[in-house]
Amino acid sequence: MKKLLIVFCCAFLVVILASAQQKKSKGVYESAVKCEIEGLLDKNLPITMVYVSKIVGHSLVCVDSAKIEKGKFHLFTDFDVLPSVRYVTIGKGEKATCKMVFLDCDKITLIQKNSDKAISVIGSVSNEEYCKMERDISKYNFQIDSLYKQYKNISLLTSKRKLAANEMDSLDEIINKIQVKYLEENNSEFLGLYLLAQNCYNLEGTRVEMLLKNVPISFKETSYYKNVERYLENDKKCIVGDSYKDFQMTTPEGKMVKLSDYAEQSKYLIVDFWASWCGPCRMEMPNMVRIYNEFKNRNIDIISVSLDKDAVSWKKGIKDLGMTWTQVSDLKYWDNTAAKLYGVQSIPFVMVIAPNGRIIAKNLRGEKLYQTIGRWAEKM
Numbered sequence: 244m245k246k247l248l249i250v251f252c253c254a255f256l257v258v259i260l261a262s263a264q265q266k267k268s269k270g271v272y273e274s275a276v277k278c279e280i281e282g283l284l285d286k287n288l289p290i291t292m293v294y295v296s297k298i299v300g301h302s303l304v305c306v307d308s309a310k311i312e313k314g315k316f317h318l319f320t321d322f323d324v325l326p327s328v329r330y331v332t333i334g335k336g337e338k339a340t341c342k343m344v345f346l347d348c349d350k351i352t353l354i355q356k357n358s359d360k361a362i363s364v365i366g367s368v369s370n371e372e373y374c375k376m377e378r379d380i381s382k383y384n385f386q387i388d389s390l391y392k393q394y395k396n397i398s399l400l401t402s403k404r405k406l407a408a409n410e411m412d413s414l415d416e417i418i419n420k421i422q423v424k425y426l427e428e429n430n431s432e433f434l435g436l437y438l439l440a441q442n443c444y445n446l447e448g449t450r451v452e453m454l455l456k457n458v459p460i461s462f463k464e465t466s467y468y469k470n471v472e473r474y475l476e477n478d479k480k481c482i483v484g485d486s487y488k489d490f491q492m493t494t495p496e497g498k499m500v501k502l503s504d505y506a507e508q509s510k511y512l513i514v515d516f517w518a519s520w521c522g523p524c525r526m527e528m529p530n531m532v533r534i535y536n537e538f539k540n541r542n543i544d545i546i547s548v549s550l551d552k553d554a555v556s557w558k559k560g561i562k563d564l565g566m567t568w569t570q571v572s573d574l575k576y577w578d579n580t581a582a583k584l585y586g587v588q589s590i591p592f593v594m595v596i597a598p599n600g601r602i603i604a605k606n607l608r609g610e611k612l613y614q615t616i617g618r619w620a621e622k623m
Contacts, residue, residue, distance in 0.1 A: 411526075426439055439467075
């Protein structure tokens with residue numbers, strides 16, 4: 244579940260933000276070398292510092308800071324690439340709040356109305372539209388958080404936990420549609436490129452290609468543009484309608500097996516890419532267990548390819564999640580041979596091979612995967 248991955252990331256990048264009026268900056272200031280950031284916050288907040296950070300590798304690195312006096316702060320922060328994404332953290336410790344902002348203009352302002360916990364960012368179309376989008380999806384995020392607590396509660400009946408997982412999938416689809424709506428409406432803004440990079444995995448490659456063509460030339464040196472290009476390149480390694488490509492890998496018992504040992508055996512074969520360290524994969528696995536148990540005697544089979552790098556964790560994950568079908572891995576993490584062969588860029592990732600050896604589906608999960616497999620099982 245992609246959304247839960249986002250929710251997990253937002254746990255450390257969460258923030259308080261609302262709205263005000265100011266003249267919008269049109270487009271990107273291509274000659275700018277610094278962005279002015281100011282804050283107009285609740286004077287009663289017991290905080291004294293604000294920090295500006297950027298992502299380096301998998302960590303947030305502080306690049307600027309300023310004092311907050313009487314609810315106001317003011318600083319100039321450097322661009323490394325224009326436009327850029329930064330995280331403005333207000334305060335320290337567990338009560339600190341963090342807001343993602345787009346540096347795609349020469350000045351942005353963070354505004355908080357009175358004691359309202361929401362903070363708005365104004366100064367560019369991207370920042371203002373992103374705040375609107377956050378408000379549009381906030382109620383669904385709240386519902387997902389509540390459902391996730393139910394899902395993690397192992398004392399609940401299995402049926403209730405499955406129901407919670409299905410409801411999370413449905414909410415995830417709603418959020419995805421909202422994000423795609425903002426993506427398309429802001430395709431010529433930096434927000435559009437940012438959302439395209441976040442959502443390209445859930446869109447058809449041809450649609451991503453079309454949207455990327457509309458991205459302004461000034462954004463082409465950003466990592467977001469290059470990531471979408473990389474996605475398109477890898478997406479072409481697994482095309483629905485093409486014949487599958489064979490690979491061989493070892494089982495937990497050390498036996499070497501080939502994909503062709505399972506494909507073209509008068510069955511529909513689900514090839515499931517996952518890892519024991521992947522939270523969304525673990526959340527999806529009860530659905531895969533349900534599919535296998537229900538359809539294994541109806542010409543449906545599964546082979547799971549793990550992107551683990553530790554054999555102990557891999558084997559424990561298989562046991563804990565009740566994965567009783569064929570398991571393989573080369574323990575090479577993201578350098579997994581099969582993942583690179585099929586251009587896998589995020590997990591969980593599923594493709595389905597028909598009895599004739601053709602790939603007939605990819606990127607299915609949750610209830611949609613279950614229902615699709617059910618229809619195919621009835622045809623056999």
